[in-house]
Amino acid sequence: xxxxxxxxxxxxQSIGGVSDQLTGIPLHFPAERRWLIAMxxxxxxxxxxxxxxxALFTRGVGIWGINIPVNWAFAIHNYVWWLGIGHAxxxxxxxxxxxxxxxxxxxxRFAETMTLLAVVCAGIYPVLHLGRPWYLYxxxxxxxxxxxxxxxxxxxxxxxxAVLTYLTVSLAFWYTGLIPDxxxxxxxxxxxxxxxxxxxxxxxxxxxxxxxxxxxQVYRLTAGLAVPLVVSVHSExxxxxxAGQIPGWHSTIFPPYFVLGAAFSGFAVVSIIAxxxxxxxxxxxxVTDEHLDLLGVVLLATGLMTxxxxxxxxxxxxxxxxxxxxxxxSDRLTGAYAWTYWGAIFFNxxxxxxxxxxxARRTGWSLMLISIFVALGMWLERYMIxxxxxxxxxxVSSWSSFTPTFWDWSTYFGTxxxxxxxxxxxxxxxxxISIFETKELLHExxxxxxx
Numbered sequence: 001x002x003x004x005x006x007x008x009x010x011x012x013q014s015i016g017g018v019s020d021q022l023t024g025i026p027l028h029f030p031a032e033r034r035w036l037i038a039m040x041x042x043x044x045x046x047x048x049x050x051x052x053x054x055a056l057f058t059r060g061v062g063i064w065g066i067n068i069p070v071n072w073a074f075a076i077h078n079y080v081w082w083l084g085i086g087h088a089x090x091x092x093x094x095x096x097x098x099x100x101x102x103x104x105x106x107x108x109r110f111a112e113t114m115t116l117l118a119v120v121c122a123g124i125y126p127v128l129h130l131g132r133p134w135y136l137y138x139x140x141x142x143x144x145x146x147x148x149x150x151x152x153x154x155x156x157x158x159x160x161x162a163v164l165t166y167l168t169v170s171l172a173f174w175y176t177g178l179i180p181d182x183x184x185x186x187x188x189x190x191x192x193x194x195x196x197x198x199x200x201x202x203x204x205x206x207x208x209x210x211x212x213x214x215x216x217q218v219y220r221l222t223a224g225l226a227v228p229l230v231v232s233v234h235s236e237x238x239x240x241x242x243a244g245q246i247p248g249w250h251s252t253i254f255p256p257y258f259v260l261g262a263a264f265s266g267f268a269v270v271s272i273i274a275x276x277x278x279x280x281x282x283x284x285x286x287v288t289d290e291h292l293d294l295l296g297v298v299l300l301a302t303g304l305m306t307x308x309x310x311x312x313x314x315x316x317x318x319x320x321x322x323x324x325x326x327x328x329x330s331d332r333l334t335g336a337y338a339w340t341y342w343g344a345i346f347f348n349x350x351x352x353x354x355x356x357x358x359x360a361r362r363t364g365w366s367l368m369l370i371s372i373f374v375a376l377g378m379w380l381e382r383y384m385i386x387x388x389x390x391x392x393x394x395x396v397s398s399w400s401s402f403t404p405t406f407w408d409w410s411t412y413f414g415t416x417x418x419x420x421x422x423x424x425x426x427x428x429x430x431x432x433i434s435i436f437e438t439k440e441l442l443h444e445x446x447x448x449x450x451x
Contacts, residue, residue: 020188022181022435025427025432026194026429029428043417045414049410049414049418050414051410052410052411056128065402065405069390069399070386072386073386074408075129076240077387083237083262084258084378086118086122087230087233087259087262088115089111089170090115090230092111093112093223098223105437105441106433107287107295109430109433111270113174113423114269116167123163125415139160155236155240162232162233166229170229172222182430185198230263231259235258238257242255246389246390247327248328248385257306257309257313272368272371275365279364286438290362295361299370303374314329335388337384340380344384348378354366
């Protein structure tokens with residue numbers, strides 16, 4: 001295995017102490033007051049989402065700001081943003097597992113949880129956007145008596161299968177990695193309710209050699225399935241745009257552009273979560289400054305790759321000299337929605353330059369602030385890509401501006417509650433950090449030190 005253990009975790013901590021520390025979070029929960037305050041805030045956002053959905057189903061999608069030609073608007077904009085956030089969890093866990101990068105061990109659990117919840121928040125938007133979500137099953141190939149079948153040549157249909165496959169594999173990968181830790185919590189539980197809960201969810205794990213062998217095979221197999229899905233899912237999402245003839249979308253750069261942008265925003269949110277949980281639960285010995293440094297390096301690298309996409313997009317437009325493409329570029333730079341383009345440039349790339357300095361990467365508050373800017377900048381980028389290409393269509397007679405309504409905003413902020421509530425529940429009932437992988441890493445570290 002690649003040996004970076006001496007750089008990642010401090011060696012002067014006992015393996016048993018780490019187990020007690022991590023299992024003690026769900027069993028004894030040392031941050032009850034902070035958790036309750038966060039849960040209250042998240043629940044209010046979730047309530048806003050429920051009210052917004054009830055209003056949508058009662059009154060119809062006309063309560064949103066959608067119009068012709070901006071008929072996708074917030075629904076697909078936030079769908080792409082949420083789905084992008086979900087990519088970093090799989091990258092951190094699956095890709096780094098296959099490449100044997102040991103610094104993943106302190107980050108993979110909550111990153112995988114973030115992936116699952118972000119994909120759910122993304123997937124609910126197209127369902128709501130249907131207007132009549134109870135007919136969602138029409139999108140699936142079932143033996144309909146009317147002979148109405150989905151259009152399999154449509155990127156919209158590909159999207160359903162790509163996202164469902166990604167969610168299924170991510171869920172299997174998350175739960176497989178969780179089983180040994182659930183067994184560790186079961187063995188340390190002192191109350192009957194926790195013993196029953198962890199006993200059922202650990203699936204009878206006993207830690208035998210046969211269990212470890214089968215577990216290792218399944219874990220790496222699902223990781224191998226998950227890695228190409230990271231690329232394929234957001235590449236396919238980009239085809240929702242690139243397969244059309246709309247100026248500003250019809251470009252071969254969109255698949256890599258979207259994949260890199262998704263990784264960029266996803267790693268920013270992983271950094272925010274890592275720094276927050278590190279502070280909440282006193283995990284400085286496990287989520288170390290070295291982890292923050294590595295997250296900062298990855299964030300800087302993916303940010304520079306995304307910036308290359310911006311530059312190449314402008315070059316491609318100028319090189320082609322297609323009038324509609326030139327008009328869309330001019331409109332993005334100086335038009336009514338130029339604030340979204342320049343806002344994305346500023347928030348994504350100006351604060352990011354501080355990460356060239358090691359001290360900025362290893363300082364929690366500075367990395368947190370930069371990551372928040374990136375999440376905001378990528379939201380503005382998705383808004384810019386969608387609206388500036390649609391609000392000025394080919395026909396001048398169909399030109400129309402887009403302004404989000406109260407219900408657009410309430411649904412969006414509500415999905416943040418939809419993300420936070422189950423995430424807060426998850427950190428309350430499962431180990432935040434992979435126990436067995438951390439113990440394995442510490443064991444190797446101590447053997448190296450004493451050998």
